[in-house]
Structure formats: C-alpha cells, structure tokens
Amino acid sequence: xxxxxxxxxxxxxxxxxxxxxxxxxxxxxxxxxxxxxxxxxxxxxxxxxxxxxxxxxxxxxxxxxxxxxxxxxxxxxxxxxxxxxxxxxxxxxxxxxxxxxxxxxxxxxxxxxxxxxxxxxxxxxxxxxxxxxxxxxxxxxxxxxxxxxxxxxxxxxxxxxxxxxxxxxxxxxxxxxxxxxxxxxxxxxxxxxxxxxxxxxxxxxxxxxxxxxxxxxxxxxxxxxxxxxxxxxxxxxxxxxxxxxxxxxxxxxxxxxxxxxxxxxxxxxxxxxxxxxxxxxxxxxxxxxxxxxxxxxxxxxxxxxxxxxxxxxxxxxxxxxxxxxxxxxxxxxxxxxxxxxxxxxxxxxxxxxxxxxxxxxxxxxxxxxxxxxxxxxxxxxxxxxxxxxxxxxxxxxxxxxxxxxxxxxxxxxxxxxxxxxxxxxxxxxxxxxxxxxxxxxxxxxxxxxxxxxxxxxxxxxxxxxxxxxxxxxxxxxxxxxxxxxxxxxxxxxxxxxxxxxxxxxxxxxxxxx
Amino acid sequence: xxxxxxxxxxxxxxxxxxxxxxxxxxxxxxxxxxxxxxxxxxxxxxxxxxxxxxxxxxxxxxxxxxxxxxxxxxxxxxxxxxxxxxxxxxxxxxxxxxxxxxxxxxxxxxxxxxxxxxxxxxxxxxxxxxxxxxxxxxxxxxxxxxxxxxxxxxxxxxxxxxxxxxxxxxxxxxxxx
Numbered sequence: 001x002x003x004x005x006x007x008x009x010x011x012x013x014x015x016x017x018x019x020x021x022x023x024x025x026x027x028x029x030x031x032x033x034x035x036x037x038x039x040x041x042x043x044x045x046x047x048x049x050x051x052x053x054x055x056x057x058x059x060x061x062x063x064x065x066x067x068x069x070x071x072x073x074x075x076x077x078x079x080x081x082x083x084x085x086x087x088x089x090x091x092x093x094x095x096x097x098x099x100x101x102x103x104x105x106x107x108x109x110x111x112x113x114x115x116x117x118x119x120x121x122x123x124x125x126x127x128x129x130x131x132x133x134x135x136x137x138x139x140x141x142x143x144x145x146x147x148x149x150x151x152x153x154x155x156x157x158x159x160x161x162x163x164x165x166x167x168x169x170x171x172x173x174x175x176x177x178x179x180x181x182x183x184x185x186x187x188x189x190x191x192x193x194x195x196x197x198x199x200x201x202x203x204x205x206x207x208x209x210x211x212x213x214x215x216x217x218x219x220x221x222x223x224x225x226x227x228x229x230x231x232x233x234x235x236x237x238x239x240x241x242x243x244x245x246x247x248x249x250x251x252x253x254x255x256x257x258x259x260x261x262x263x264x265x266x267x268x269x270x271x272x273x274x275x276x277x278x279x280x281x282x283x284x285x286x287x288x289x290x291x292x293x294x295x296x297x298x299x300x301x302x303x304x305x306x307x308x309x310x311x312x313x314x315x316x317x318x319x320x321x322x323x324x325x326x327x328x329x330x331x332x333x334x335x336x337x338x339x340x341x342x343x344x345x346x347x348x349x350x351x352x353x354x355x356x357x358x359x360x361x362x363x364x365x366x367x368x369x370x371x372x373x374x375x376x377x378x379x380x381x382x383x384x385x386x387x388x389x390x391x392x393x394x395x396x397x398x399x400x401x402x403x404x405x406x407x408x409x410x411x412x413x414x415x416x417x418x419x420x421x422x423x424x425x426x427x428x429x430x431x432x433x434x435x436x437x438x439x440x441x442x443x444x445x446x447x448x449x450x451x452x453x454x455x456x457x458x459x460x461x462x463x464x465x466x467x468x469x470x471x472x473x474x475x476x477x478x479x480x481x482x483x484x485x486x487x488x489x490x491x492x493x494x495x496x497x498x499x500x501x502x503x504x505x506x507x508x509x510x511x512x513x
Numbered sequence: 514x515x516x517x518x519x520x521x522x523x524x525x526x527x528x529x530x531x532x533x534x535x536x537x538x539x540x541x542x543x544x545x546x547x548x549x550x551x552x553x554x555x556x557x558x559x560x561x562x563x564x565x566x567x568x569x570x571x572x573x574x575x576x577x578x579x580x581x582x583x584x585x586x587x588x589x590x591x592x593x594x595x596x597x598x599x600x601x602x603x604x605x606x607x608x609x610x611x612x613x614x615x616x617x618x619x620x621x622x623x624x625x626x627x628x629x630x631x632x633x634x635x636x637x638x639x640x641x642x643x644x645x646x647x648x649x650x651x652x653x654x655x656x657x658x659x660x661x662x663x664x665x666x667x668x669x670x671x672x673x674x675x676x677x678x679x680x681x682x683x684x685x686x687x688x689x690x
Contacts, residue, residue: 017684017688024663024673024674024675024679025673025674026671026672026673027671027672027673027674028670028671028672029667029670029671029672030670033516043518044670045670046669046670046671047670047671055686059685059686059689069519069522070516070518070519070522071516071518090672
C-alpha cells in the first residue's frame, strides 16, 4: 500500500457515513449449504432474483446464477476460501455494477472495476450495471465511419468501421494481440477511447501490454480490465461485460470507443467451469447450452447508435451526435480448427473476421493475415475513401497471386502476363508486411498502395520492398509535406493530388536506385 | 445428487393431504416425534444395518415414536422404510409444518432480542408484524446479548434487522466498499 493520503481517506469516510442508510430493512437471507471451487449452494433466499448480487460474510459478494426449487446456486466474485457451510447470505436487491466514466482512462482495473495498478482510488462519479440489454434496432445507425487500425493489410483488405464487431482469430503465437494492440496505439488523436479486456492471460503478458501502451502514449485514452489466469473463473466470466459497460459509457455520450476482448475462448472456458460446477447439463465440448448467448449478448452491445439514443441517454445534454462501440473479440483456435464450437459461434455473430495463420507467421508475413478468408462484412461502407480507391488492387493482386503461385511451381516457362501477375503478387505480399508498434497514417498508407498499384515497385527487388517503402515515406514527409497533409485531411485523392503524387513518385524513383 | 428437501417434499405433501382430512395437529406432533427418533445416532445405525428386515425397522420406529400412532401414520413409516427414506424424516416434518402454517395462515417468527422482552412489548411487536405480513404470527423470543441493542426478526427467509450489531455490520460493509 503506497501513498495513503490521510485527508482524502477521511473525506471518503465522511461522505460514506453521510450517505449511509441505517434504517432497519427487511432482507432475504439464506444459509450456505456447500462451497465447491467458488460455487456456493445456498438454502433459503426465497425472493432472490437471477443475476442478483449476494452478500457473503467478510465483505465478499457473489452472483445468483441458478434458482432451483430448494436452493440457489451462486458464484463468488473473488476470494472464496473464507466462506464456510452455515454462513449467512443476504440478498442486496441490486445487479452487479462497475465504475464508469473518464476517470477510468489510463487505469488498470479488475473485473469488478477495482483499481489494481497502485495509482490510488478511481474517484469515479458513476457506476453502471454490468449486464445490460443492447440498444434495439430503432436506436441504431449503420456503420459508416472507419476505425483505422494503422495496419496496411487490414485497412486495405478488411476495413473495420466504428460500431462493427470484427473477430481476430488464429492459433496461439500468430500475433492476435499484436493486431489489437497496434489498433489501440493507432487511435491516438482519433477521439476513440479504448478498452482492453484481458481474460485468462498471464499477469506478465498483461503487464507487458500495459507497458507497451504506456510507451506509445496510448494508455491515457485506454482502460485495461484484467482478469488474469490467477483470478477466479467468475471474474474471468464477468470481465468482458464489465469492460463493455465501461465502453458503453462513451458510446451513450456520443463518443467513439473501441473494445478488445482478449480472448473470448478463455471466457467460454471460465463459463464452462462455472456451469459444470453449478451442475448445468453439458452439451457439445462440455459447454453449457447457453454458450452462444454469452457471446451474442456481449457482442450485440457493440453498436453504432443514433443521435436520438445519445440524446435519450444523456437526458438531452448531448444533441446531434452519434456514438459507437467497436468490438475486436479475439478467439484462439487449437491447431487451426475454426470449426470447433466456440470459434464457429463467434464467427457467426461477428461482422467479419481476420484470420491469422501460423504458416504465414513463420514465413515472415506479419501481420500473418490470410487475405483469402479474412472478410469484413460491413466495413466497406466505412472504409476511408482514399484507401478504398487504392486498396481494391491489393485484394485482386493477392487473389490472382494465390491462384497462380501453386500452379507456377510446376510450370517452368510462363507467359509474360502470368509472370507479371506473379511478380506483382510477390511484391504486394511483401508490402503488406509491417513491423509491430508501427502503425501507419492514412497518407503514408495511400502512398504505399498507390506506388504498388501504379507499378512503381515492379522493378524493386522483393527483399528491398520494405526498405523502399520506408525511404519513400521519409522522402514524402520531407519533400511533399503539403501533399501528405492534404491527403491526411481530406482522406481522399483528387485528380490534382494524384498528379502531384505521381510526379513525386517518379522523382523519388530517380533518386532511389 | 438431489437435496434432502427435494426428496422430502412429495412425502410431506402426501402426508399433508391425508392429514387435512383428520387432524393436522396430531400429524404434526407425530411427524415431530418420528423425526426426533430418526435423527438419533442409534436409529441411524439401525437404518444402515442390513440385517434388520423392513418390518422390524418399521416396528422399531413406530415403537419408539409412541404407541398412539394411527394406522395411516404407521403405514407412512412403512412406505418410508420401503423406499429407504427414513433419513429425510426431519425435512418431512419441517415441510409439513410449513404447509400447515400456510394452510392456517400462520407464520413462525424467530425474534432475537438483546434484552428480555415483557409480554406487552412482545404483543405489540407481534401485532405490528401481523399487520406487515398480513397473517398470524407465532413468535418465539430468544435473548441474544451479542446483538448489543434492538431486535432481529426472522420470518422464513425474510430478516428484519433492527439490531445495533446489524447496523454496525452494515456500516462496516459500506465503509469497505
């Protein structure tokens, strides 16, 4: 415990004593019958509600999950070792709530919203329910603004819009977290608040992510919700909903937020553990029957909402602004098996997926995205104009390349057109590689794509493509800053700009030899 | 593994339906004594003893519980023995009493008080409770000095905590969160 501020604490105590309700209240009570791995059976509690918070002795809380005829099955949030048979359990009449608000930005909290970063109390003014119903059809708006990930491969081929749910799926060690973290880093100055929910990860991995975010100045607009592998299954299960509630705060105030659930496979495991201990019947892969619902209700809360909804949520304080919560759920597959239960579920819920493959990763193609099966079902409408204009060629070049590459291994002499397509494909594949923590802005991305489309890279050796690209970016920044600014601001490439860009590229090609 | 209460419920309901015809009070006291008998360690040993025939076990329970058991009550024990459910007798008695109370519009109230209460105080408390719960209240008063002050009333699962100890506990929870 560091930096205890005495005056602050007294104030806190004072305000709490002032706000305390000490009238005699009628409360429902029950008795603990059994405790098994964080699951408690309670006798009594006749009036308990599903999902209600229960109070155990020792300042511990739990959630009522199973309401049966003669007992209630509840899950303890946090430590459960001190709870024993015969303890009294009280109903609280409340649903679990977590702190929300801008005070959480830059902080690392646990699944209950308690700070775990040693930076003192949150001083949040508001709390909100963990489980909420997603906004209905009437309150929604279509996705038409982009979230720039800063990764060429993703922004060009699988664009993500604000309010979209785009799945990041792949085996272990394929760079799933890297894609998500790069996207968070690229939101700097974009007015998008980020929430990174770590579920069932090693505490050291979470610490690394937090440090990287801090290093790149991304933590100031990010909330990290951590339910590490050492936390109880209940905490891992509840963490995504807690993070979502924190994100909805921004969405409902006409702001934009991005939430990363890293990863939902572990959440499903945690829920499976809870369900089996609650003696719910197991189904496929021993998951309970409602494992689809835990993910669908979570991801449905990521949405773009209309001005009317924002106005309703803020009681008319914010007018004429839409809000959005973009979700990037992560799913870890086992040995590339996307037809397992949880991956198929989440694929069907989301608006597209980014497939990351170990073979590509090991071949040095990073991000290891498989362009053939990665899609974005709604992002096209939201894609930045200039990237849309220039990125179309990339997809086509890669598709043709994949088709020919296998075939070309057998054929020794190829006709000119085929050879050209192969060469182009090889270069585009190389160009799509990108270092971690180095997201590109729109103008740089546009220049790279334009150079590739217009054949400026056709005579550059494949291994030198990335060097060519970075030299080109340097050159453009130094010599044509105005042009780059125009592209960045207008997010479009008009005729004049295109001509200027072409001239600049021709000039650059002369110097780069 | 079903819980004992779940196992006991059908028996208690069956007994209650039977008793409604004759006398609830007699059945209640009979079940109470049967439950007391079944709860003893000696009887548990007999129940677990494989050498004891069902007839003998029935006779044993009926004999210990008292000779004034009616034929129906003796048959009830017989059914329990046949189904190997003698060990849920305490729960059966409890559910039976609950059913009886609901039928008669009475609820049991466990009143815990820090100090001993005189009759007028208890009467006014019971009157207040009867108004609140819209039923007759059968109060059992117990003196619990640990409450420091005030009373704590438990009616079924509902607990009205107006004790100093309860307020201190509420304050502690509020300060810790």
